[in-house]
Amino acid sequence: MLPVFQQFVQNPFPEFFAQAGSENLSQLVLEFLRSHVPFLATLPDPVLQLIAMLAVCVIFVAVVPLLPLFLVLAERKVSAHIQDRVGPMRVGPHGVLQTLADGVKLIFKEDHIPRQGDKILFIVAPYIIFACSFAVFAAIPFGKSILVSNLNIGIFYIMAISSVVVIGVIMAGWASNSKWSLLGALRSAAQIVSYEIPIGLSILAVVMLVESLKMQDIVMNQGGLGILSWIVFRTPFTFIAFFVFFISAIAEVNRTPFDLPEAESELVAGFHTEYSGMRFALFFIAEYANMFAVSAIAATLFLGGWKGIIPGYEFLGGTPGFVIKTMLLVFVMMWIRWTLPRLRVDQLMNLCWKYLIPISFFNILGIGIWVLIFQNDRNPAHIGISLLIIILGIIGAYLVLGKRSSQSPAPRASSA
Amino acid sequence: MELKPLVFYVFALLTIGSAVIVVTVRNIVHAAFSLMVTLFSIAGLYVFLQADFLAATQVIVYVGGILVLILFGVMMTSGRLDMKLKMERGQLFWGGLVTILIFALLLGVIRRTPWNVQEELGTVEGTTAQIGKAILQSEFLLPFEVASVILLIALIGAVLISRKEVREDE
Numbered sequence: 001m002l003p004v005f006q007q008f009v010q011n012p013f014p015e016f017f018a019q020a021g022s023e024n025l026s027q028l029v030l031e032f033l034r035s036h037v038p039f040l041a042t043l044p045d046p047v048l049q050l051i052a053m054l055a056v057c058v059i060f061v062a063v064v065p066l067l068p069l070f071l072v073l074a075e076r077k078v079s080a081h082i083q084d085r086v087g088p089m090r091v092g093p094h095g096v097l098q099t100l101a102d103g104v105k106l107i108f109k110e111d112h113i114p115r116q117g118d119k120i121l122f123i124v125a126p127y128i129i130f131a132c133s134f135a136v137f138a139a140i141p142f143g144k145s146i147l148v149s150n151l152n153i154g155i156f157y158i159m160a161i162s163s164v165v166v167i168g169v170i171m172a173g174w175a176s177n178s179k180w181s182l183l184g185a186l187r188s189a190a191q192i193v194s195y196e197i198p199i200g201l202s203i204l205a206v207v208m209l210v211e212s213l214k215m216q217d218i219v220m221n222q223g224g225l226g227i228l229s230w231i232v233f234r235t236p237f238t239f240i241a242f243f244v245f246f247i248s249a250i251a252e253v254n255r256t257p258f259d260l261p262e263a264e265s266e267l268v269a270g271f272h273t274e275y276s277g278m279r280f281a282l283f284f285i286a287e288y289a290n291m292f293a294v295s296a297i298a299a300t301l302f303l304g305g306w307k308g309i310i311p312g313y314e315f316l317g318g319t320p321g322f323v324i325k326t327m328l329l330v331f332v333m334m335w336i337r338w339t340l341p342r343l344r345v346d347q348l349m350n351l352c353w354k355y356l357i358p359i360s361f362f363n364i365l366g367i368g369i370w371v372l373i374f375q376n377d378r379n380p381a382h383i384g385i386s387l388l389i390i391i392l393g394i395i396g397a398y399l400v401l402g403k404r405s406s407q408s409p410a411p412r413a414s415s416a
Numbered sequence: 417m418e419l420k421p422l423v424f425y426v427f428a429l430l431t432i433g434s435a436v437i438v439v440t441v442r443n444i445v446h447a448a449f450s451l452m453v454t455l456f457s458i459a460g461l462y463v464f465l466q467a468d469f470l471a472a473t474q475v476i477v478y479v480g481g482i483l484v485l486i487l488f489g490v491m492m493t494s495g496r497l498d499m500k501l502k503m504e505r506g507q508l509f510w511g512g513l514v515t516i517l518i519f520a521l522l523l524g525v526i527r528r529t530p531w532n533v534q535e536e537l538g539t540v541e542g543t544t545a546q547i548g549k550a551i552l553q554s555e556f557l558l559p560f561e562v563a564s565v566i567l568l569i570a571l572i573g574a575v576l577i578s579r580k581e582v583r584e585d586e
Contacts, residue, residue, distance in 0.1 A: 164475065
């Protein structure tokens with residue numbers, strides 16, 4: 001490849017991306033402002049820092065709501081094609097402007113607050129959920145320096161912030177003063193609190209391997225050997241942890257097959273039944289932003305983050321690759337949603353407490369032994385052993401499970 | 417940095433203000449949600465002490481865990497969600513007296529404690545590794561393990577209390 005082209009592809013805007021020592025977005029913007037906007041450079045340092053931070057905030061607050069705009073349309077189109085339909089076609093070519101039209105509709109809708117409800121909490125609840133979904137994006141590395149803050153406790157911060165969402169859900173459900181809302185909120189809270197445990201334990205498996213909570217360290221640890229150094233393939237246990245994490249993440253964002261909190265046939269719409277107009281739109285945006293966020297976290301933790309498939313080669317700083325990985329995971333979530341039926345409450349809790357959590361504990365034990373034996377040195381031989389075990393495991397699982405499903409249809413446990 | 421004290425005072429004000437709301441508001445659910453602001457602001461104060469791990473733990477354990485438990489308790493046990501809390505005349509006097517005494521005691525302790533005053537660190541180093549070493553490589557290992565055993569006993573006790581009665585004849 002031509003060196004100039006390669007240089008452009010890896011670092012397209014050298015004067016913007018190659019700032020010395022800039023490891024996060026606000027530093028990047030700060031350096032850029034200092035060197036390129038002369039009248040701002042005369043301002044005192046704290047003010048300039050504040051401007052840079054605000055600029056980064058504006059970037060995220062402007063970009064993140066655009067994600068649902070795209071994801072909602074994607075969801076409708078994916079679901080349509082899975083069900084042999086065409087989906088929205090009227091607004092714009094192939095219906096691409098449908099979400100925009102829906103957004104305009106939601107803005108003009110009446111903002112209805114139940115008279116018997118709790119007005120203050122009703123108003124505050126959507127903001128809590130919205131703010132928490134946004135705050136998660138602060139720690140997700142989109143590229144080498146495309147990151148709001150490389151926190152020392154990165155992934156732990158994400159867990160902490162996303163655990164606050166529950167409070168917003170309960171608040172919304174309670175303030176609506178409707179039985180559908182309250183039941184939905186309680187279901188949702190029970191579900192999120194339960195599934196946080198397997199999520200935390202599978203994250204712990206990654207942290208044990210990387211020995212750091214920093215998001216950027218986790219990504220850096222997955223470089224060098226391209227796709228082979230991705231944490232998901234590094235040990236058989238992280239391979240399992242990835243699936244535990246992804247299943248629990250689907251439950252955490254309340255999507256089918258785990259969407260009991262908003263089961264239409266039982267609860268109307270769950271905790272946001274009473275919300276209308278823009279307040280409902282906030283829940284909607286938060287839901288899709290959450291979906292993107294958990295996929296981005298899964299991509300960062302297990303699928304190499306912004307590190308590429310080929311060693312040492314990141315297209316445009318790795319950001320497009322990262323977004324593609326994330327979008328693939330989002331697509332899998334949609335695929336699952338439109339393929340599988342909803343679980344019952346007892347099945348939901350059984351899956352979490354009797355399967356995912358014991359598997360996670362086994363994983364942690366396994367990772368500990370693996371790191372003791374192989375020292376986590378990213379040795380190709382060790383990754384080879386890991387891949388061999390993974391492939392044998394998949395074949396074994398296929399033989400065992402395939403045998404079971406080919407038998408006569410599983411007799412239903414007689415409950416009477 | 418002139419910004420830091422300002423942000424600190426905002427957090428301090430939020431902590432105290434929301435704590436006052438917790439004890440004065442009549443609606444028990446409002447009190448619980450106000451407690452969320454208190455616990456969150458305390459996490460913010462931990463960040464000022466450069467205890468980032470502790471701050472996140474505070475949010476996970478108190479906001480994501482204990483507060484949810486409190487809300488569940490409030491919503492699922494009392495039949496009347498809108499239970500109004502009222503204070504009797506006498507309570508104000510005795511409560512105030514006890515509060516002043518406790519405040520005086522705390523103030524005395526705070527004034528007499530030789531605090532470790534330290535210059536502001538330039539860059540924040542993670543405290544995670546230090547906490548891990550303190551727990552696993554020092555005399556804190558035994559208390560840590562004992563605490564986990566106590567939690568396990570509490571868990572088993574909770575399961576024992578809440579389990580369904582299984583009858584022999586069914």
